[in-house]
Amino acid sequence: MADQTNAQSFSNAIWPELKAHSDGLQTPLKELFAQDPNRVEHFSMSAGSLYLDYSKNHLDAKALELLATQAKQSGLEDAIKALIGGEHVNNTENRPALHTALRCPAISPADKTAVVAATQAQMREFVDKLSSGQWHGYNGKPITDVVNIGIGGSDLGPRMVVTALSQFQQSAVKVHFVANIDGADLSDALAGLHADTTLFVVASKSFSTLETRENALAARAWSLSHGCPESDLGKHYVAVSSNVPAAMEFGIDEANIFPMWDWVGGRYSLWSAIGLPIAIALGMDNFDALLAGAANMDEHFASAPIEQNMPATLALIAFWYSATRGYQSQAILPYAQRMSRLPAYLQQLDMESLGKSVDRNGKPLTCDSGLVLWGTEGTNGQHSFHQLLHQGTRSVLVDFIASGKPMSPLDSHHSYLLANCIGQSQALLAGKSLAQAKQELLDAGKPEAEADQIAPHKVIPGNRPSNTLIIEQLDPTNLGALIALYEHKVYCLGVLWGLNPFDQWGVELGKQLGSAVYPALTGNECPAEWDGSTRNLVEKLRLK
Numbered sequence: 001m002a003d004q005t006n007a008q009s010f011s012n013a014i015w016p017e018l019k020a021h022s023d024g025l026q027t028p029l030k031e032l033f034a035q036d037p038n039r040v041e042h043f044s045m046s047a048g049s050l051y052l053d054y055s056k057n058h059l060d061a062k063a064l065e066l067l068a069t070q071a072k073q074s075g076l077e078d079a080i081k082a083l084i085g086g087e088h089v090n091n092t093e094n095r096p097a098l099h100t101a102l103r104c105p106a107i108s109p110a111d112k113t114a115v116v117a118a119t120q121a122q123m124r125e126f127v128d129k130l131s132s133g134q135w136h137g138y139n140g141k142p143i144t145d146v147v148n149i150g151i152g153g154s155d156l157g158p159r160m161v162v163t164a165l166s167q168f169q170q171s172a173v174k175v176h177f178v179a180n181i182d183g184a185d186l187s188d189a190l191a192g193l194h195a196d197t198t199l200f201v202v203a204s205k206s207f208s209t210l211e212t213r214e215n216a217l218a219a220r221a222w223s224l225s226h227g228c229p230e231s232d233l234g235k236h237y238v239a240v241s242s243n244v245p246a247a248m249e250f251g252i253d254e255a256n257i258f259p260m261w262d263w264v265g266g267r268y269s270l271w272s273a274i275g276l277p278i279a280i281a282l283g284m285d286n287f288d289a290l291l292a293g294a295a296n297m298d299e300h301f302a303s304a305p306i307e308q309n310m311p312a313t314l315a316l317i318a319f320w321y322s323a324t325r326g327y328q329s330q331a332i333l334p335y336a337q338r339m340s341r342l343p344a345y346l347q348q349l350d351m352e353s354l355g356k357s358v359d360r361n362g363k364p365l366t367c368d369s370g371l372v373l374w375g376t377e378g379t380n381g382q383h384s385f386h387q388l389l390h391q392g393t394r395s396v397l398v399d400f401i402a403s404g405k406p407m408s409p410l411d412s413h414h415s416y417l418l419a420n421c422i423g424q425s426q427a428l429l430a431g432k433s434l435a436q437a438k439q440e441l442l443d444a445g446k447p448e449a450e451a452d453q454i455a456p457h458k459v460i461p462g463n464r465p466s467n468t469l470i471i472e473q474l475d476p477t478n479l480g481a482l483i484a485l486y487e488h489k490v491y492c493l494g495v496l497w498g499l500n501p502f503d504q505w506g507v508e509l510g511k512q513l514g515s516a517v518y519p520a521l522t523g524n525e526c527p528a529e530w531d532g533s534t535r536n537l538v539e540k541l542r543l544k
């Protein structure tokens, strides 16, 4: 892979022109639509069953052309090939990032096909046994509940997909998730479960993560104290890990360890055996459909020119607002209750990937990198933080996500849902002027003086950008494509900013210090060299 650096990105020949064009492009969105009633035709695209309307952005044809040139001069076309071809795009850990090989053999390195297929076959066999009641617990009863113990990438993806696709639940086996080291998480999950019919999936790529280790040990103790003989633990514990010796040392039968590989990053791993809870809940065929949807997006990403490439377009829009207009924040607003976990999932995907301060060569970045990403499901957010989106002083880039088909038999609810989704992007664009606000008050019978006093509070600036993504319906294939879309968008942003989106060294220091604080908190001594605040907190929180 061409080792593009951030410094190079901003010394691309096109960069000064791109920045100048953005600075000069001050036409309000409303006017852009007035100038070109067919604007949406030029600023929208489809990829499979996903449709993206990005017309409500401060972009014109020239801006798109300059952005595409910026992408090309940053080496994006080669970088896409490098990713999919298995080059060591994760340069600080000297390995590829081949999540595409888990779902799109057609364009992936041939040497990965066999191992991926074998693992999928192992998953299918296991899932079939579980769902047909042929996997028995220690006293011969079939398994009724599966608890996935994992955190970060070993939790967020499977949890999000199982929640989003609950309508596609195939199995009578119920899937639960435990992630937090707060014992309440495990206790709450275990309440009401029976040790003889509960199976635990210990999901940890490294098999060394504190939360997962402690939760798995506590679960094991629960199994034993609720009647499971030690010799039968193998019937209740399986693992997904790239660290087979550690999983075996924990006591899991080698035959019940599903492999992972270092070429799959944690936050890109739901397509691997880390997706086992998805396959258990929805069935292996639906899991395959999820993979197929992602594969469709991979093929689009690999083959569409930058100008028609949906992940690249989303990335270029974020780059435009961040690099040329100083935006700091992006809201993800899925108008689908069951996609409520999507923002949390994308937070890890995006912020753990792009929250970096140095470029691929370790040189300080010359601009801001990852945006602060947040959000919740619509319409709930409208009665919460949308106030800031409409009237706050900060600029936020917004992605609305809507499903064309209802996800319940209540059709009119779906129309209200979509009407709100569209209405919100319309409000962000159009806003409300002082004159309109005053007129509304006068029409409501308020005296002139009161109208003058209140009107400024009702002004909505408008001219605020948004993307709207439409999926035909919320099903495994389309969700797979949507997730892959965001994965590839993140990759493109990494290339545009010249950073490595596949490492996450930043999380290590907190982990190390947490481990050092533990003995101080559970013992009597606090190292004298620690700062006063830390020592004080340890004293205050030490269990008496």
Ligand SMILES: O=P(O)(O)OC[C@H]1O[C@](O)(CO)[C@@H](O)[C@@H]1O
Pocket (backbone or CB within 6 Å): 151, 152, 153, 154, 203, 204, 205, 206, 207, 208, 209, 212, 266, 267, 352, 504, 507
């Ligand atoms: O699957 P593991 O190795 O337990 O890691 C869990 C998570 O921890 C992290 O390494 C960082 O906290 C994530 O990147 C990862 O998804």
